[in-house]
Amino acid sequence: MGNKTFTVNGTVYGSENVLVIAELGTSHGGSPEKARELVDAAADAGADCIKFQIVYADEILHPNTGDVDLPGGRMRLYDTFKKLEVDISFYRDLKGYVESRGLLFLASPFGMRSARELWSLKPGLLKIASPELNYTGLLTELASYGLPALLSTGVSRLSDIETALELFPPERACLLHCVTAYPAPEGDYNLRVLRNISSLFGVPVGVSDHSLDPELVPSLAVVMGAVVIEKHFCLSREDSGLDDPIALTPQDFKRMVQAVRRVSVLGAEATLDALKQEQGEDTVEAVLGDGVKRLARAERANYLRTNRSVHANRDIQAGETLVPEDFAVLRTEKILRPGLHPSWESRLVGRKTTRFIPSGEGIVFEDLI
Structure with missing residues (x-):
């Protein structure tokens, strides 16, 4: 069975013509x-995208998320993101x-x-980052645009992928296998899963790679059928970008x-x-893995925390009736408790609360009548 292909603007990407993406993020x-200096350097290094x-x-x-461990160290991520906000004219x-x-x-929207x-x-084309793969409201919006879409599958289970792909027709979707850890150990990649998820869901596949080796995971990914390779890019690992310490020069x-x-x-x-x-054969076999889709060791602790759930936007008292401004679908991270799955977002308006919900905490069934 031949590898499935991914078409963007009339160009067909496949095993003979892999789409190589330089992830500049917010660096x-x-x-x-x-930004222009980064674009020029990535173009000269051979990036397609x-x-x-x-x-x-x-x-x-939520502002109460607190400090988060990132490649560059522990920081108050909400404040860091606020500083990175720019007008859309910038993009x-x-x-x-x-x-x-x-x-x-x-670009990835959030x-x-x-x-x-x-x-x-x-x-x-569009890109959905791994933490947003379960954000059904956002996926529904993006799917309505009718564009080819790359969906990263880090910190996800098969059921999460299946739900997301119900919104995107197979001819417009490409799954990017990913390990949501920074850096991600090469031995966690389980690249034999690429052929399996491509066959299971009937879509092309690629890899969004957070490992440090420039060649091992990307090469083996293409051997296993990847038609897209994404890798973080920087001018120097000493630069101040959030992902620069794990990016490629x-x-x-x-x-x-x-x-x-x-x-x-x-x-x-x-x-x-x-x-x-x-x-070495042992190293290669460790990277290839057994092909069973599961949470990688390095990302298991992130499940239901890096992903999205419903959180309170303010202190909500017992007995209040929820209105849309009271909650949002956000990443939980490590301090706050996870809330209901994002698919509940549209069903919470008009429901009464049974107890006090502190601002930032996940809203769970026990909070509602």
Whole structure:
């Protein structure tokens, strides 16, 4: 059975023409000059597509989320996101610059505002980050745009993937296998799962890779059928971007691109044999895994916390009747309790509370009459 392909703007991506994405995220720090420098470096390193993140803190976290461990250290993430907010015109200009370099522009939205602003830019494709894979309201909005979509599957179970794919037709969806850990251990990747989830769901697959090795996971992913490879990109791992400590420098990103392209030249079997000789058979087998979709060891503690659930926007007293402004679908992280699945968002209005719900806490069934 041949690998499934993913089409964007008329270009077909497959095992012979893998789509390579440089994830710049918010590493520009709000500077147009730094953003252009990153785009130029990624283009020169061989990227096909440049990805950003359209961040509004209130769409992602509650202020009471507290400190979060990130690659650059422990920080108050809500405040950090607030500082990274820029007007959509920032990304409009960047989209023009990216396309002037002959590359695809891509961005992740995290809520309705950023989704609709992104849609106003007329992108060629969409990206849903792993924590938003269960955010059914956002997925419904994005699916209505009719664009090809990359859906990251870190910190998810098969049931989460199945629910998300009910909203996107197979011809427009590509699943990106991911391990939600920074950095992610190569031995957690279980890349044999790629062929299995592609067959199970009838969609093309790729990998969003947070491991540190420039070549091992990307090369093996393509051997296993990946048609998309995404990797964080930085000018230096000493820079101040949130993901810069685990990102690839231009030199390493170029190595990765060359390794990915080499698979289509050598073929899957010859590449696999070469990697076993270079890296050792035990190392390669550890990365390939058994192909059973499960939460990776490095991300198990993040399930139901990195993902979205329904949280109180304010202190809510017992006996109050909920209105839309009272709650939001947010990432829980480590301090707050997780709430109801995001699919409950549309069913909470008009319900009465049975007890006090502190601002930021997840709203659970016991809170409601």
